[in-house]
């Protein structure tokens with residue numbers, strides 16, 4: 001009895017072990033299937049994420065402005081800048097001895113800041129000051145023109161020389177009427193005639 005029982009118990013153990021192995025395999029298979037479906041879902045999810053990211057990126061690229069480009073020089077309306085685009089015009093002052101005969105050239109420099117991208121013009125004329133036209137200097141007027149890339153021009157005024165003792169006197173060269181691509185920052189050149197008698 002005891003031997004038989006022991007034998008039976010062994011058989012039962014063997015059978016239950018085999019069953020346990022089968023159950024374990026079944027479970028493993030079940031887990032495996034579950035894992036596979038999860039991977040598939042995860043893959044599908046990541047695919048969806050990737051697609052939406054690509055859409056966002058292409059939208060951003062489309063809205064980036066590509067038609068504007070910074071210009072070099074002044075007077076270009078398309079030049080993106082925080083200050084005004086027009087060329088800035090200035091004129092120098094001249095201080096010189098009168099001379100005793102004939103005329104002495106007083107040379108004023110009219111300058112444009114930066115390099116004009118198109119022709120800049122400005123009118124000029126003598127006037128004002130303590131010096132007298134004709135007797136102390138030759139009155140004159142005109143227009144200076146800066147071709148693209150040109151930044152300086154000169155205006156020459158003739159000062160009349162004599163040997164009469166006089167105080168120092170002044171006359172002005174006034175700038176006006178700049179072309180639309182420019183503005184006048186310093187409108188007045190001061191000519192100082194130094195007495196040399």
Ligand SMILES: [Ca+2]
Nearest residue numbers: 098099100162
């Ligand atoms: Ca003199």
Ligand SMILES: [Ca+2]
Nearest residue numbers: 162164166197
């Ligand atoms: Ca004099």
